[in-house]
Structures are given as C-alpha cells and as structure tokens.
Amino acid sequence: MTKYANAFGRDDNTTIVRRKSNFLKDISSDKKAVFGLVVLSIFAFFALFAPWVAPHDPNGLDFDMLMPPSLQFPLGTDDLGRDLLSRVIHGTQISLFVGVSTVLIALVFGVALGLVAGYYGGWIDYVIMRYIDLQWAFPNFIIAVYLVAVFGAGLLNIIIAISLAFLDDFARIARSMVLTIKEEQYIAAAKVSGASSARILWRHILPNATAPIIVQATVSVSYAILGEASLSFLGLGVEADTPTWGLILADGRSFISRAWWLGLFPGIAIMLTVLSINFLGDGLRDHLDVREVKDV
Amino acid sequence: MTGYLLKRTFGAFLVMFAVATLVFFMLRLVPGDPIAAMLFDVGDPDAIEEIRSKLGLDQPMYVQYGKWLWYAVQGDLGNSIYGSRAPVGQLISEALPRTLSLASLSFVVATAIAIPAGLIAATRKNTGLDYTVTFAAFLGLSMPDFWLAILLIIVFAANLHWLPAIGYVPLSEGFWPWFSHLILPSIAVGTAFSAIVARMIRSSMLEVLNADYMHVARSKGLSELTLILRHAFPNALIPVITVIGIAFALLMSGAVVVENVFAIKGLGRLLIQSILNRDYPVVQGSILIVSAIFVFSNMLVDILYTLVDPRIRYQS
Numbered sequence: 001m002t003k004y005a006n007a008f009g010r011d012d013n014t015t016i017v018r019r020k021s022n023f024l025k026d027i028s029s030d031k032k033a034v035f036g037l038v039v040l041s042i043f044a045f046f047a048l049f050a051p052w053v054a055p056h057d058p059n060g061l062d063f064d065m066l067m068p069p070s071l072q073f074p075l076g077t078d079d080l081g082r083d084l085l086s087r088v089i090h091g092t093q094i095s096l097f098v099g100v101s102t103v104l105i106a107l108v109f110g111v112a113l114g115l116v117a118g119y120y121g122g123w124i125d126y127v128i129m130r131y132i133d134l135q136w137a138f139p140n141f142i143i144a145v146y147l148v149a150v151f152g153a154g155l156l157n158i159i160i161a162i163s164l165a166f167l168d169d170f171a172r173i174a175r176s177m178v179l180t181i182k183e184e185q186y187i188a189a190a191k192v193s194g195a196s197s198a199r200i201l202w203r204h205i206l207p208n209a210t211a212p213i214i215v216q217a218t219v220s221v222s223y224a225i226l227g228e229a230s231l232s233f234l235g236l237g238v239e240a241d242t243p244t245w246g247l248i249l250a251d252g253r254s255f256i257s258r259a260w261w262l263g264l265f266p267g268i269a270i271m272l273t274v275l276s277i278n279f280l281g282d283g284l285r286d287h288l289d290v291r292e293v294k295d296v
Numbered sequence: 297m298t299g300y301l302l303k304r305t306f307g308a309f310l311v312m313f314a315v316a317t318l319v320f321f322m323l324r325l326v327p328g329d330p331i332a333a334m335l336f337d338v339g340d341p342d343a344i345e346e347i348r349s350k351l352g353l354d355q356p357m358y359v360q361y362g363k364w365l366w367y368a369v370q371g372d373l374g375n376s377i378y379g380s381r382a383p384v385g386q387l388i389s390e391a392l393p394r395t396l397s398l399a400s401l402s403f404v405v406a407t408a409i410a411i412p413a414g415l416i417a418a419t420r421k422n423t424g425l426d427y428t429v430t431f432a433a434f435l436g437l438s439m440p441d442f443w444l445a446i447l448l449i450i451v452f453a454a455n456l457h458w459l460p461a462i463g464y465v466p467l468s469e470g471f472w473p474w475f476s477h478l479i480l481p482s483i484a485v486g487t488a489f490s491a492i493v494a495r496m497i498r499s500s501m502l503e504v505l506n507a508d509y510m511h512v513a514r515s516k517g518l519s520e521l522t523l524i525l526r527h528a529f530p531n532a533l534i535p536v537i538t539v540i541g542i543a544f545a546l547l548m549s550g551a552v553v554v555e556n557v558f559a560i561k562g563l564g565r566l567l568i569q570s571i572l573n574r575d576y577p578v579v580q581g582s583i584l585i586v587s588a589i590f591v592f593s594n595m596l597v598d599i600l601y602t603l604v605d606p607r608i609r610y611q612s
Contacts, residue, residue, distance in 0.1 A: 138587065138590055146583055149567075233442050253446065256450050267443030275434060
C-alpha cells in the first residue's frame with residue numbers, strides 16, 4: 001500500500017519538476033509566446049492601475065469633441081469630448097476581468113461535471129452528457145446571446161451567460177480525460193488502498209488531466225473576451241456608462257466617417273489582447289502536446 | 297443507412313424539442329420574470345393585465361406551453377408585440393434569405409482565400425510566405441468580426457466610395473446590387489473561418505506530403521504541381537471536411553453580429569433587435585429558427601460524412 005503510494009508519489013514529482021524547467025525554456029525560446037506574455041502583462045498592468053495610468057477621467061466631458069490624435073490626446077477624443085486613450089485603458093479592466101472570470105467559473109463547474117460524469121458513469125453520466133451534448137450543438141457565442149435574452153444585460157448577467165456558454169467545452173475534455181485515466185493501474189492501486197472517490201478524483205485523476213484543460217482555458221479566454229466585446233457592441237453587455245472596448249466601438253460607430261480613430265484604436269486593443277492570448281495558447285499547446293481543443 | 301438516417305433525424309427533432317422547451321420555460325421561470333420586465337415599460341398595471349390576458353400569460357404555465365408548442369409546430373409563432381405587430385413567421389421569412397445569402401457568400405469568400413493560402417504555406421514551409429500566411433491567420437482569428445466590419449466601412453465605403461456602407465438589396469433586383477452590398481459583410485464574417493481553414497489545410501498538407509505514397513509518386517517523376525494538386529491536396533482535404541461542420545456555426549454567429557453593423561435586416565439583426573426591444577414572441581421565434589438551422593445543418597454534415605467515409609457509418 002505505502003509502497004504504491006511512494007512509488008507513484010515519486011514518479012509524479014519527478015514529472016512535475018521536469019515539466020517546469022522545460023516550460024520556462026520552451027516558452028522563452030518561443031518568440032510568439034514571449035510577445036504574448038509581454039503584451040498581456042502590459043494590459044494587466046493597465047487593468048490593475050487604470051486610474052493612475054490613464055491621463056484623464058474616462059468619463060469626463062472635458063475636451064473639444066472629435067479631436068484627432070495629437071500629443072495631448074494620443075488616440076484623439078470622442079463625440080462627447082472624452083479622452084479616447086483613457087477610455088481604452090479603463091476598458092482593459094472589464095475585458096480582462098470578464099475574460100478571466102468567466103473562464104474560471106466555466107472551468108470549475110465544467111470540469112467538476114465532466115469528472116463526475118466520467119468517473120461514475122451510468123445514469124449520472126447520461127443525464128449530464130445529454131445536457132452537455134445539447135449545448136455542444138450550438139456555438140458558444142449564440143448560447144451567450146440566448147442567455148442574455150433571458151437574464152437581461154448587465155455585467156453580472158453577461159458573466160453568468162458567458163460562463164454557462166463555455167461550460168460544455170470543459171465538461172467534455174474533463175470527461176474524456178477521466179475515461180482514459182480511469183483505466184490506469186495507479187487508479188486501481190488507489191482504489192485497493194481504500195482511497196475515497198473524491199480523493200481519487202482530486203488527487204489522482206485531476207492532476208493528470210490538467211494539460212488539455214489549461215490549453216482549453218487559454219483558448220476560451222480569447223473567445224470570452226471576443227464574446228464580451230461583441231455583446232457590449234450589440235448593446236447586450238455592460239451598462240452604457242462603463243467604458244469597455246466593445247461599447248466604445250459601438251458609441252463611435254456613427255462618427256467613423258469623420259473620426260477614424262474612434263473605429264480604429266479600441267479594436268486594436270481587442271485584437272492585441274486576443275492575439276497575445278492565442279500566441280500564448282499556441283505555445284502552451286506545443287509545449288504540453290495537446291491537440292484536441294474546440295476552436296469555436 | 298436508413299436506420300442511421302431515421303435515428304439521426306429523430307435525434308435532431310429531439311434536440312429541437314429540448315431547445316423549444318428550454319427557451320419557453322427559461323423566459324418564464326428565471327427569477328425576475330423576464331416577460332414582466334419586458335412589459336414593465338407599458339407602465340399602467342391595468343394595461344399590463346390586459347396585455348397579459350390577451351397574450352394568454354394569465355393561464356397556467358403548462359397550458360401556455362402546450363398552446364405555444366401546438367401553434368409552433370403548425371408554423372404559427374405568434375405576433376410581435378413591438379412596432380408593426382407583424383406575425384413572427386413573416387418577420388423570419390423576410391429575414392432568412394438575407395442571412396443565408398450572407399452566410400453562403402462568406403463561405404465562398406473564406407474558402408477562396410483559405411485554400412490557396414493553406415496550400416502555399418504548406419508547400420513553402422518555413423519560408424517568408426509561410427510565416428506571412430501563418431501570421432495572417434493568427435490576425436484573422438484575433439480580430440473581432442464587428443471591428444473588421446467597421447474598418448472595411450472606413451476604408452472601402454467612407455473613404456474610397458467603392459462599395460455601399462450599409463443595407464441589403466435582394467437578388468431579384470440584379471446581381472451586382474445584391475453582390476456589392478454583401479462583399480464587405482462577407483469578408484467580415486468569413487475572415488475568422490478562413491483563418492481556421494487555412495491553418496487546417498496547412499497542417500493536414502504537411503502530414504500528407506510526408507506520406508509514403510507521396511514518395512512513390514515523386515519517385516515516378518511527376519511534376520511538383522501534379523504531386524500537390526492530384527495526390528496531396530485531395531487527401532489533405534479529408535480532415536478539412538470536418539471543419540465544414542463548424543463552418544456554419546461560425547458563419548452564423550458571425551452573421552448575427554455583422555448584420556447589425558451593416559444594418560442588414562437578417563435573422564441576427566432580428567434576434568438582437570427583439571432582445572433589445574424586449575419583444576419576447578420574436579425572441580422565442582428567432583431563437584427557435586436559428587437553433588433549427590444549426591441542428592439540421594449539423595445533421596446534414598453528419599450524413600454527408602457517412603457518404604464520404606464509410607468507416608463512420610459502421611462505428612455508429
């Protein structure tokens with residue numbers, strides 16, 4: 001009993017150590033991933049310290065309207081005389097917060113559902129998977145739109161909507177990982193040694209299923225950010241006075257023929273963020289050698 | 297095969313039934329009564345009561361559900377409660393051709409870009425061309441479609457005046473008016489899909505190019521062009537066909553957003569406008585139709601696979 005535990009414990013440890021050292025080496029030699037990390041760090045800094053980084057009040061109607069980019073206003077001003085740079089910097093907060101929080105929620109609940117379904121099988125598996133299959137038949141963004149139709153707009157509601165929309169991706173990955181890992185000998189050993197189901201799931205199955213879950217999470221954050229931006233752009237997102245990238249683009253839309261900067265810069269912010277996450281995700285996918293991740 | 301078809305069709309109807317049921321009850325059971333919220337704008341409590349009874353909302357839930365389902369099956373999705381008060385079915389049948397035009401043209405645009413791009417990247421692996429295609433694909437995946445739509449309007453409509461900025465003209469009024477209104481929206485919708493397909497073709501071609509039969513074909517002295525177009529490409533396409541299934545999903549969700557930028561009164565715009573107007577019969581109806589498009593196009597793709605690849609038939 002203890003022999004098994006020790007042997008497997010040591011094995012696990014050595015694997016983890018090897019991966020960690022490789023990870024830093026792999027990532028630092030991957031130019032795309034480094035670019036992604038640097039850009040994301042800058043945006044994360046903007047998000048955390050927006051009030052100090054932004055040169056002006058994002059909602060202050062303090063300046064001349066529709067001023068083109070200049071030294072004083074590097075990204076110009078909008079139709080109400082607000083400084084676009086300050087609004088874009090503040091917009092980082094909502095985008096990153098929604099992107100990360102929705103994926104974390106989806107990950108926790110989705111993985112839990114998938115683990116339970118795959119581990120116990122039987123009718124539990126049947127019930128959970130019929131729902132997951134139903135959701136799988138539709139693109140995540142469309143599900144998010146449906147849910148916003150039901151819950152209404154607003155920050156909390158779009159977080160719930162986007163989290164629910166991404167649930168199926170994590171549930172499916174976790175379930176398929178359990179189904180493979182369940183057959184391994186060390187699980188039989190753990191069972192024989194009297195470990196409870198919860199302990200087996202938490203200590204033995206989950207740690208071995210992390211790689212594809214991490215890669216899926218990275219991809220999902222980029223889609224969640226795009227989803228939030230699209231919902232906000234359509235008027236189904238956060239409250240109208242919150243500066244978010246999607247909303248800034250929606251506000252500026254009527255003026256783009258006169259003020260191109262209103263249509264250009266907030267979009268560049270979205271694209272750079274999503275591109276960086278995709279670069280990082282690609283690096284992780286190569287490093288962790290994961291192939292099966294849903295691309296919608 | 298007949299058994300498979302029957303099973304698949306039955307499954308599709310089951311999914312539609314589940315969606316219809318979920319949508320119906322979620323709109324009514326979610327805390328805060330979304331329909332009450334929709335009617336809140338009316339104000340006067342008596343007027344609200346009158347509307348509720350007129351719409352049958354004062355009846356027990358199961359009666360409402362039964363009635364709605366019974367009429368929906370017959371094609372009657374009720375009437376809009378906003379603006380024109382037009383029948384939902386009529387609104388949808390007006391919107392549908394626009395969305396289908398946009399989605400199919402986007403598909404054409406996307407594949408027309410993706411196939412050559414993927415082929416070039418694979419055959420010129422690790423050259424400047426390959427890096428350019430790979431990077432462009434990353435950009436395409438990272439650009440929000442509505443932002444691309446705005447950029448296209450700024451450049452090609454507002455500044456160059458080459459193409460119209462917004463609107464839709466039916467095909468019956470001539471090819472060019474129809475086509476010119478759809479070019480920019482199709483590029484906006486198709487770009488992300490095109491990026492995915494180009495990446496898939498590249499990696500699938502790279503695998504095929506290393507296969508044994510390629511070495512045989514090359515040793516026979518065939519020209520590089522014959523090798524690629526006759527031997528490698530058709531085989532590389534097999535895994536790519538699987539993404540056609542997600543194509544529709546991507547193109548439809550793209551259309552939902554992009555239609556709103558170009559003011560094309562398609563299904564996507566109908567859905568979003570009805571949510572914004574709290575016009576719940578239209579919300580219900582358009583969700584149902586959008587879902588039906590997904591479910592039945594998925595079914596069609598699955599059936600096509602079994603025709604293309606018999607192994608799938610035996611597995612199921």
